[in-house]
Amino acid sequence: MSAQLPRLLLRGVRDLGLHPWAQVFTLTAVTMVSLLAGLFMLLLYNVDQELLRNRGQLQVQVFWAPGTDMDAVRAQWTGLKDTPGLKDLRLFTPDQALEDLAGALGEIGDFSWLKGGNPLPASALVSLSLPKGEDPRAWTRDRIAALKALPGVDKVHYNPLQMELARGWMDLSKTVVWPVIGFLGLVVALVVGNTMKLNLVSRRDEVEILYLVGAKPWFIRCPLLAGGAVQGLAGGLLSLILLKVVQEAVKNSLNFPPLFLRVDFLPLEQAGLLLGSVALVAVLSSWVAVRG
Amino acid sequence: MVRVEHLSYNFGSQWALKDVSFSLAKGGFLFLTGHSGAGKTTLLRVLYGALPLIRGRAVVAGFDLGRLKRRQVPDLRRRVGVVFQDFKILPERSVFENVALALEVRGMGRPLLERRVRAIIRALGLENKSYEPCERLSGGEQQRVAIARSMVVNPELILADEPTGNLDADLAWHLMDIFKQFHTYGTSVIMATHNKTLIDLVPEAEVLHLSQGMTVDGQKAAEAVGS
Missing domain, CATH: 3.30.70 (Alpha-Beta Plaits)
Known part of the structure; x- marks a missing residue:
């Protein structure tokens, strides 16, 4: 099996050219869903960056x-x-x-x-x-108390809204953002998975013939998984390119008084995370599809 | 090579095979005859493991189908070549690629694989079309590709389901010559057909006539095939 593995993986990549239109549609679906996830990440990243400047x-x-x-x-x-x-x-x-x-x-x-x-x-x-990991409300209370306790101090003024904003964002992150990210990940997995499955339907005859001539399951699955990984990587890469195009287009659209908001692109690790996640989802979806 | 005892198979309440028994010695030739829906295809599908054995006993190329696990089905199919009326080849792939598929799944090295594929392609008169996509071939040529794919692995048994059903008389005769040739080399053949002319071409072959899933005795079979 191990000797055949590179050849089978290569075949999976080469076979993508056998049904070009099916592959194009699959790639388009994967790219669009990944772009949607990327846009959400971009929004989240920029909101987070903006709040980082003021919060804490x-x-x-x-x-x-x-x-x-x-x-x-x-x-x-x-x-x-x-x-x-x-x-x-x-x-x-x-x-x-x-x-x-x-x-x-x-x-x-x-x-x-x-x-x-x-x-x-x-x-x-x-x-x-605000030091990392500290609860904003308790930390603020302690700081204010410490300053008030200084000998001769008459009054201590501060704006509690600043800390409330930070706290609100942390609460929002915990209760809304991560569930939404999880939900979006599930949507990506379902769409990519079903697209991969539909793609495999076009190759049903091929799978049937391979079984007829005595192919073992791994012989059939390896090229299909390789094809899925390539589709996922290509879709993820294309979505990043499109995301960059969108970011360039809207980069300065909110950069005017009094907002002064600049839309930055995702940092390298987040872009890599998006690309890797889509490829992984594509491989896992293909795995589930070929197991059927 | 093949021993079937009291084999029955049903699709829901409909019996496709009822108490079918027969055996085929190594190197034998057996025609399965009967009208459409008689159970020929169902019997072949059970024999190559596409349908599970529900009732009765069947041993094919040393595999007891009643005890065959799902993961062992590929091993059975590596010993048995199957040819279909609708060819079941990959139309967008070349003749060479289609034939080579049967050896690739066995992990055969490239040099030996190429030698054997070229030899069988030559034997079946397809050497000029080796690299043509099969979708550009005629029906007879596509069926020869299917036969080449099943024969390239030197199977002990060939199961052919109406292999000439989509071909004209001349091509059918030609393909029968090919089957006879492989049979002469010692390959056992079970062929489903309702074409009496083909049966006459292999006088030494046995005939098993099916009617509504049941075997019919010799005299009635001769009459049925004759009709």
């Missing part, structure tokens, strides 16, 4: 009580630099805060008359990134 970020404004000793505040600022997950830290003394406010207000922001009696407190703008 916690921006907290910390205000110390007016009149707090600045040396003590500075000591705490030094400690803040060691906060786990710290991405950015901007610190404002009361004078810097006033200056920043005046700059932001432009011509009307002349607060020189407040010099010496500045009512603004010392403050800090702390940007934190």
Whole structure:
């Protein structure tokens, strides 16, 4: 058997040319279904990328009580630099805060008359990134509590929506996205499998004749499986090419204010996953079909 | 070579074969005769393992069909050549490829395979059409390809189901000559036909006449075939 295997696999590839129209239809069906799966992956990837830019970020404004000793505040600022997950830290003394406010207000922001009696407190703008694997809600609660517990801290402001968005996306991923991916995979398998089966119907006579002359099942199945693998690979490859064409066409269609969304192509590993999955599904479907 | 005892086969409530018994010695020639629906094809299909043995006993080329497992059917078919009225060849493949198929499934090496295929193709007068797709051949030529495919493996037994049924008289005679030739070399043959002229061409052959799935005794058979 092993000596015949390469010849049988080669025959499977060569036999694809025997029924060109049946192969073209099969290839078209496999390509279209793979393209559908690819489009979904593309959408998912780009939504995920967009959320990655914003999600998992916690921006907290910390205000110390007016009149707090600045040396003590500075000591705490030094400690803040060691906060786990710290991405950015901007610190404002009361004078810097006033200056920043005046700059932001432009011509009307002349607060020189407040010099010496500045009512603004010392403050800090702390940007934190959610460490991988942490629950956003619990992590946020802990961070806020830790900042509030700093001596002299009067108020802590943050936007809970940012974390809720991250949490919402994680929940959505768990409850909707993966089931949809599973469902889509099943659809791909069914369509590819049935197309392969229909393709085999056109070769029913050949299979019958092979059995008549004493062919063992593996002799009949090997070329058909090789043909299925080639169909799957070719269909997957064509769908990736079409996906690239679609991505190029829509790449900048959402890249305008205020959206500024760019549609990127799938990363190499995801493209490889799509190609490999379709080929695998094609082989498995052919296997199921030829077993019948 | 073939021993059949009390073989019966039914399709639902319809009996296709009823209590059929016969035997064929090694190197023998047997004609199965009878009108359409008499059970000739069913009997042949049981003999080459396309239908399971339901009742009775049958031994073909050393295989007890009652004990034959599904995975052993290819082994039986490697010992038995089958020729059909509708040829059952692959029309888009060449003569060479069709004939070679029977040897390829046995895993025969290429040089020996090519020698044997060329020899049988030559013996059947198809050497000029070796690489032509079979769909371009005449009916007689296609049937010769089918015979070549069944004979290239030197089978112990040939089962032929109305092999000349689609051919004109001259071609039928020619094909019978080919069967007789292989028979002379020691191959056993069971041929289903209702053509009395063909039966007369092989005077040493035995005749088993079937009517409604049952064997008919010699005198009635002679009358039936004669009619």
